[in-house]
Amino acid sequence: MKNAKIVLGVSAGIAAYKAVELLRLLVKEGAEVRVVMSANAGQFVTPLTFAALSGHPVYHSVFDAQNSMEHIRVAENADLLVVAPATASTLAKMAHGLADDALSCLHLAFKGPVLVCPAMNEGMWGHPAVKDNIALLKSRGVEFVDPESGELACGVIGLGRLADTNVILDKVRGYFSQRDDLTGIRFLITAGPTHEAIDPVRYLSNPSSGKMGYAVAEQVMARGGQVVLISGPTHLKPPPGVDFKPCKRADEMNTLVQEQFENCDVLVMSAAVGDFAAEKLEKEKIKKQGDEGLILKLVATKDILLEVAKRNSGKLVVGFAAESQNLVESALEKLRKKNLDFIVANDISAPGIGFQSDSNQVTIIDREEKIEDLPLKPKREIADLLLDRILFRLKHP
Ligand SMILES: Cc1cc2nc3c(=O)[nH]c(=O)nc-3n(C[C@H](O)[C@H](O)[C@H](O)COP(=O)(O)O)c2cc1C
Structure with a gap:
């Protein structure tokens, strides 16, 4: 010590x-x-x-x-x-x-x-x-x-x-204790929410705090690995030693992931990437017109994991699924569709876990569709358990 x-x-x-x-x-x-x-x-x-x-x-x-x-x-x-x-x-x-x-x-x-x-x-x-x-x-x-x-x-x-x-x-x-079991392994980690601007003062986002992704980055560093951390806007300090790449929009995050992907061994996509963006970004602030509402046309953002899956790289890819219903079925569907090695699913409708919280209760599903429910734990411990499973898979492909 x-x-x-x-x-x-x-x-x-x-x-x-x-x-x-x-x-x-x-x-x-x-x-x-x-x-x-x-x-x-x-x-x-x-x-x-x-x-x-x-x-x-x-x-x-x-x-x-x-x-x-x-x-x-x-x-x-x-x-x-x-x-x-x-x-x-x-x-x-x-x-x-x-x-x-x-x-x-x-x-x-x-x-x-x-x-x-x-x-x-x-x-x-x-x-x-x-x-x-x-x-x-x-x-x-x-x-x-x-x-x-x-x-x-x-x-x-x-x-x-x-x-x-x-x-x-x-x-x-x-x-x-400085474990160094991840020495030489390059992690690309995404974290936090994305902000999709509507006009100069408004954006669409979600309550992701980034804590889970930052916890994974911290534990990788503590265990001797290398980290490129691509993060949407959060209030967190990047862990010392990571190569930090901030971004705001989903398409910026996608560009960074696609650029950095070649140089990683493991991609952990824990960011809560927005699924929709405004079709048109207004140059000036949209003015309120009396009692009239506003209809916004949204378009789907690029699915970063699907883009990665198309590259069929042989790298290990981990996705996260935050679901409010049918947790396991939705996570399994995502695992298959996006050709993931692991998916970490959490039920955001349960109180005290998931977004913003320092603890989380997750289910980890692997490529063989083995389902493992973990008890409520601090995100740092969940990160370590996930890293243990990633390391095992790297050693036993
Ligand atoms: C002899 C003695 C032993 C005590 N042992 C304990 C104890 O082991 N655990 C506990 O929660 N309170 C114990 N108490 C009660 C606490 O001292 C008391 O609640 C105190 O206000 C706690 O103050 P603190 O938590 O600000 O330090 C003990 C009190 C006495 C007189």
Whole structure:
């Protein structure tokens, strides 16, 4: 974990003493760790203990005149936030966006991955409010190391004890492990929506955030592959190291894909490409005429995957299908028609998944029409599972 920058968030549970050991082991593995404590965590372990072991000041008070912007500074300089132990109260604050102490402020200011390790009494762990908060956090891509069964501080035996420190450590290692199994493989990835202009101020589009395609690009880079990322307009930062090619319209995306296709080994088409564009682009803004409506004539855009299929290149091609009905049948039809090696289908009518979300629940169908339903997972994990399958197929054509 050399060069890994980790924030260890500690909240006020009896297991706070185990965070001391976790900190010691993280530092021993070479991580640079900043500890952030909830307002109540100091009731269990003093900031001094964490400061001594981490070699850095501990951020535990929001209202410190010397360090009033500390939550922003610490958040900007970290790769991962690990909250261990996470109390029921801290989970609730994270789920609902409260920011009333150092840990909860830091959590909102932090943009990277978050790993939460809850610990609490069995009754609290089983409470529907806690379950709902966890489900909400999971739907945003937050990952969990669930508590274990065992003797709890309250004297009973049950589920709620902080996971073993080594289990947490293993999970943390996973964020920084540099697999290089995609070395030498060139990926062409499309992401985001397209914008089809109608006039200088209006366009047709869809709510795609680009998160799925960017997650695939990130994981390819993390595993040593090369990426050309062709992206429609999104609010995301291109992952470091990718060859980034922004575009707006479907025909621009098509041109870029056809140009770049020759130089890739794998094409992953995760962009939500518009199917229709206005037949005519008005030079001036279309004026509203009283109560009169407006009839727009739309024409079909080029189907990028069909164009690619015509080239019969022998390259591995992955498509995505966002469907609101007959998910599997529609995806199978697309797989066959476009001669794909894999299709990743997701049901956009289900709440909390698909467009905009950090998590997704997808079905992967391969060329042999083997259907694999994956559970709800952060998009980063889905990307990795997809890449595992792509790699297997490349090795066993
Ligand atoms: C001795 C003691 C042990 C506690 N252990 C836990 C615990 O393991 N998990 C938990 O969710 N709350 C536990 N609590 C309750 C929390 O400390 C309390 O909800 C607190 O407000 C949480 O603050 P924080 O989440 O802001 O750190 C404990 C309280 C006491 C007095």
